Amino acid sequence: DAGITQSPRHKVTETGTPVTLRCHQTENHRYMYWYRQDPGHGLRLIHYSYGVKDTDKGEVSDGYSVSRSKTEDFLLTLESATSSQTSVYFCAIRDSLFNSPLHFGNGTRLTVT
Amino acid sequence: QQPVQSPQAVILREGEDAVINCSSSKALYSVHWYRQKHGEAPVFLMILLKGGEQKGHDKISASFNEKKQQSSLYLTASQLSYSGTYFCGTVNAGNNRKLIWGLGTSLAVNP
Numbered sequence: 001d002a003g004i005t006q007s008p009r010h011k012v013t014e015t016g017t018p019v020t021l022r023c024h025q026t027e028n029h030r031y032m033y034w035y036r037q038d039p040g041h042g043l044r045l046i047h048y049s050y051g052v053k054d055t056d057k058g059e060v061s062d063g064y065s066v067s068r069s070k071t072e073d074f075l076l077t078l079e080s081a082t083s084s085q086t087s088v089y090f091c092a093i094r095d096s097l098f099n100s101p102l103h104f105g106n107g108t109r110l111t112v113t
Numbered sequence: 114q115q116p117v118q119s120p121q122a123v124i125l126r127e128g129e130d131a132v133i134n135c136s137s138s139k140a141l142y143s144v145h146w147y148r149q150k151h152g153e154a155p156v157f158l159m160i161l162l163k164g165g166e167q168k169g170h171d172k173i174s175a176s177f178n179e180k181k182q183q184s185s186l187y188l189t190a191s192q193l194s195y196s197g198t199y200f201c202g203t204v205n206a207g208n209n210r211k212l213i214w215g216l217g218t219s220l221a222v223n224p
Binding site for chain 1: 143145147153154155156157160162200202210211212214215216217
């Protein structure tokens with residue numbers, strides 16, 4: 001299994017508070033992704049990174065920011081959490097090969113009350 | 114831009130076959146297939162590259178029709194362990210950095 005760890009696994013927070021989710025990999029893969037998964041919407045891309053300090057927005061990036069200061073860590077920050085950001089968040093990594101698969105972390109279940 | 118998966122859901126008895134389709138309106142470079150069990154992360158099954166190749170993994174195989182921009186996943190002699198939600202992810206020609214995901218097909222295999 002790919003070495004990818006998400007933390008925390010579960011979090012409950014209040015509306016308006018900042019929240020940071022962490023994704024850590026030991027595979028030295030170039031690409032890292034943050035997705036959210038909600039019933040009826042499948043997997044939606046929030047942000048992704050194609051290298052240290054190189055990031056780009058996905059389809060649902062409003063209200064989220066990311067940072068990647070090291071190859072192994074990709075942080076997702078909810079600047080001011082809202083109830084609509086209650087979701088399951090998955091991090092995924094991919095090698096630099098154009099035809100390489102995504103490997104997912106175990107997910108973070110975030111509840112915003 | 115999002116690929117369309119069909120059917121949305123299917124129920125099988127153990128040993129039956131199923132086909133899940135994934136269609137895109139965009140020119141595709143590749144198609145990925147993943148399976149997700151309830152409460153778990155998606156798990157990679159296989160990648161199909163343009164060129165119409167067909168791949169297989171145990172009794173699960175897939176094809177990619179480049180002309181139709183469509184991929185099909187074939188589950189043969191289904192087992193209880195095949196239950197879950199199947200997602201296709203497409204990589205559009207010109208941007209191989211990210212996958213565009215379908216909404217998934219829920220598959221239930223009953224004894």
